[in-house]
Amino acid sequence: MSQPVGELARRLGLGADAEPWLAELAAVTGPDVPLPDEAEATRLMKIMGIPAADAAEALTAAPDPDRQPELWWLLQRSRLLLASRLGDQTPLASWPDLPRELDRYARYFYLWVFLAASPALVAYHEGHGVPADITADTFADLGSKAALHRRTHGTGGLDKQAWFTLHFRGLLYALGRLQFNVDTARDRAGGPPPETPTLDAHIPESGPMTPAACDASFAAAPGFFLRHFGTRYDVAACTSWLMDDQLTEYLPAESNIVRFQRRFRLAPGGYEGDRNIIEFVFRRIDPDLDDLPQDTSLQRAVVSHLRAGRHWQVRTGWVDLA
Helix, strand or coil: CCCCHHHHHHHHCCCHHHHHHHHHHHCCCCCCCCCCCHHHHHHHHHHHCCCHHHHHHHHHHCCCCCCCHHHHHHHHHHHHHHHHCCCCCCCCCCCCCCCHHHCHHHHCHHHHHHHHHHHHHHHHHHHCCCCHHHHHHHHHHHHHHHHHHHHHHCCCCCCCHHHHHHHCCCCEEEECCEEEEECCCCCCCCCCCCCCCEEEEECCCCCCCCHHHHHHHHHHHHHHHHHHHCCCCCEEEEEEHHHCHHHHHCCCCCCHHHHHHCCCEECCCCEECHHHHHHHHHCCCCCCHHHCCCCCHHHHHHHHHHHCCCCCEEEEEEEECC
16 A cells, blocks of 8 residues: 555544654555464453453454555554564654544554564564563553553553553563663753663552562663663663652652652653643543542642642652662
């Protein structure tokens, strides 16, 4: 299929902001491959932890090359792009949400991209000697985010597709309680020099972030990346609403969040994180403050801070791993 990027965007109902993504896809070449059949897709979704109801619906939403040639082209080129960038730290163009009019085909489109890309990623992990349990734990992030999609939106699906391009380029790994990826930004103020090999640390929603569990993850990260990818990382960054030191005004000094913050040197500045913290704490999009639950100290802190006319921040902190 060969169409100008602008025409393809129009046919798919995508805005002009999707054109860099489409242009990036148009630049990759290679043969189409069949999608995993029902048995293989079901097996992969089980490894990923996709909830059973979502997995069943996803099976009905696989793009078809004859009925949906544009979606098929997008899926195949997205798969090829991920395969061509395995281990490549160069940032990708933003991957947009597909139009809601496509319904389940939009909601599950990126899940099918990642199902199709799974064999190449597994081979990459195996080629670098990544243990099978770490591969499985890394895949399981898709199931976690699928469950959060239903909690947040009330429907099955998978979003956060830009986030998952890190997993499927072999840059991000689940190492115990935390996840780490090779830093692709390298231009954050207040951190080490840009040439310093740096990891990004992430805190998935998978239970308490106890100091002992976090200690084990931070201790494991340098050896893992050195052993399997040949680079020693002695610095990690974390960019999150969890790094906003305003939280110390509300939470006990021995809370897991405050203790996590104390590991880091905060970089100056940040950006407004009200929407970010509300989505992560409450799994709501643009709610009325009066409708939010007040069951935990963190929930009460978020709401009282906003009611006082103040704003939350997304901040970055740095920690030495050596």
